[in-house]
Amino acid sequence: MRTVDTKEIADKIYEMALKAGVTLTPSCLAALKDAESKESCAAAKFALGTLLENAALSQRENLPVCQDTGMAVVMLDIGQEVCLTGELLEVAVNDAVRRAYKDGYFRKSICDPITRENTGDNTPAAIHTHICAGDSISITYLPKGFGSENMSAMYMLKPAQGTEGIIDAIVSTVKKAGSRPCPPVYVGVGIGGSFDTCAYLAKKALTRDIGTHSDRADIADIERKALERINALDIGCQGFHGKTTALGVSCEWAYTHIAGLPVAVNIQCHCIRCQKATI
Amino acid sequence: MDKKTVSELKAGDSVLISGEILTARDCAHKRLTDMIKKGEKLPFDLKDAIIYYAGPCPAKPGMASGSCGPTTSSRMDVYAPVLLDLGLGGMIGKGEMSDEVRAAIVRNNAVYFAAIGGAGATYGKSIIKSELVAFPELLSEAVRRLTVTDFPCVVAYDCHGGSIY
Numbered sequence: 001m002r003t004v005d006t007k008e009i010a011d012k013i014y015e016m017a018l019k020a021g022v023t024l025t026p027s028c029l030a031a032l033k034d035a036e037s038k039e040s041c042a043a044a045k046f047a048l049g050t051l052l053e054n055a056a057l058s059q060r061e062n063l064p065v066c067q068d069t070g071m072a073v074v075m076l077d078i079g080q081e082v083c084l085t086g087e088l089l090e091v092a093v094n095d096a097v098r099r100a101y102k103d104g105y106f107r108k109s110i111c112d113p114i115t116r117e118n119t120g121d122n123t124p125a126a127i128h129t130h131i132c133a134g135d136s137i138s139i140t141y142l143p144k145g146f147g148s149e150n151m152s153a154m155y156m157l158k159p160a161q162g163t164e165g166i167i168d169a170i171v172s173t174v175k176k177a178g179s180r181p182c183p184p185v186y187v188g189v190g191i192g193g194s195f196d197t198c199a200y201l202a203k204k205a206l207t208r209d210i211g212t213h214s215d216r217a218d219i220a221d222i223e224r225k226a227l228e229r230i231n232a233l234d235i236g237c238q239g240f241h242g243k244t245t246a247l248g249v250s251c252e253w254a255y256t257h258i259a260g261l262p263v264a265v266n267i268q269c270h271c272i273r274c275q276k277a278t279i
Numbered sequence: 280m281d282k283k284t285v286s287e288l289k290a291g292d293s294v295l296i297s298g299e300i301l302t303a304r305d306c307a308h309k310r311l312t313d314m315i316k317k318g319e320k321l322p323f324d325l326k327d328a329i330i331y332y333a334g335p336c337p338a339k340p341g342m343a344s345g346s347c348g349p350t351t352s353s354r355m356d357v358y359a360p361v362l363l364d365l366g367l368g369g370m371i372g373k374g375e376m377s378d379e380v381r382a383a384i385v386r387n388n389a390v391y392f393a394a395i396g397g398a399g400a401t402y403g404k405s406i407i408k409s410e411l412v413a414f415p416e417l418l419s420e421a422v423r424r425l426t427v428t429d430f431p432c433v434v435a436y437d438c439h440g441g442s443i444y
Contacts, residue, residue, distance in 0.1 A: 047395050054398040064346040067336045067399040105345050107336040107419050118418050147351040179444055180351045180374035182396035239444050271397045
């Protein structure tokens with residue numbers, strides 16, 4: 001049994017959150033550079049170039065890449081052989097988020113859904129804990145902007161709709177979103193599970209590096225076919241038309257019920273700020 | 280923005296905006312339109328003003344503003360025609376807006392500019408002054424008067440009915 005104080009987890013999350021606000025992932029930057037070099041539509045090329053300059057500026061001057069510094073999504077895979085001590089985990093995580101958003105000069109965007117009153121410190125975070133084997137803790141931190149989150153969708157397909165139905169659901173979600181979610185987008189897809197786990201899988205899919213594929217050949221095929229159809233939509237960067245509407249499609253799956261085929265499509269804008277660490 | 284300049288703009292044109300613009304997003308628009316319904320005086324003059332759909336990050340010491348890119352404009356679809364009909368000169372945001380908004384833009388000889396969503400640091404740096412105008416309790420959603428210089432945008436909807444989308 002290994003003992004870990006939740007303060008150690010919180011300090012790591014604080015560090016990750018501060019870095020995430022000002023840093024695009026290497027795979028996101030590479031995909032944006034690739035899109036810019038291939039783009040022939042002038043307005044889209046200008047927009048992609050502006051985004052690359054913006055990413056460099058935020059790194060250089062430690063400024064938030066985007067003013068929507070997001071809702072803090074924290075995924076914790078906690079080894080079964082770890083014994084947590086100290087402050088309650090949820091309290092420690094929220095404390096880390098609170099400190100990072102204050103010290104990083106990040107925008108506080110979390111509010112009551114009915115009164116719309118802002119909590120003022122960007123908490124609470126969306127925390128997902130999962131118990132796994134071993135004695136380590138894997139932390140995935142994703143600040144999630146809501147321009148793209150708003151364009152996400154959940155479908156309860158019929159089993160008869162199969163693979164084609166899944167691809168249609170992914171493509172139509174991106175088409176319907178159009179210029180609104182800050183394309184080029186990254187599309188996270190959950191396939192199977194129950195209503196709740198399916199949505200979680202879609203979010204988890206967004207934490208994968210762009211360009212990686214499912215290790216299941218049939219699902220990797222869905223990722224490739226969906227991306228090809230999305231990039232034929234001619235929405236392009238910022239909706240200014242062009243070749244790149246999505247930087248990637250990433251699918252995660254789980255076993256489901258004989259009666260159903262849940263598909264969740266979680267849209268992420270081009271500002272991918274995921275950080276990962278292990279304690 | 281004077282109407283002559285507006286009439287010369289065509290969808291797809293790249294422009295650099297310098298001067299004063301006002302930030303307002305969801306909550307501020309609800310407050311403003313509620314005030315209009317009640318016949319109250321608005322906290323700023325709408326006439327020929329430009330509203331920027333944005334909520335900035337807090338400014339770091341020594342800076343006028345934190346990162347401040349555009350938010351999704353379509354959430355303001357329900358409010359924009361009301362403000363345009365009362366004299367608003369135009370808006371800056373990102374993404375398509377409704378047909379009702381496009382019609383109100385044409386009807387009022389107004390304009391809608393698309394800023395580059397996600398380029399928050401770049402836009403924050405082009406703000407040289409930020410002044411609180413109304414609703415400070417809304418924090419980042421408060422109305423602020425920004426003085427900007429060389430603020431890069433693309434004309435999304437022009438006053439002749441043209442669209443970049």
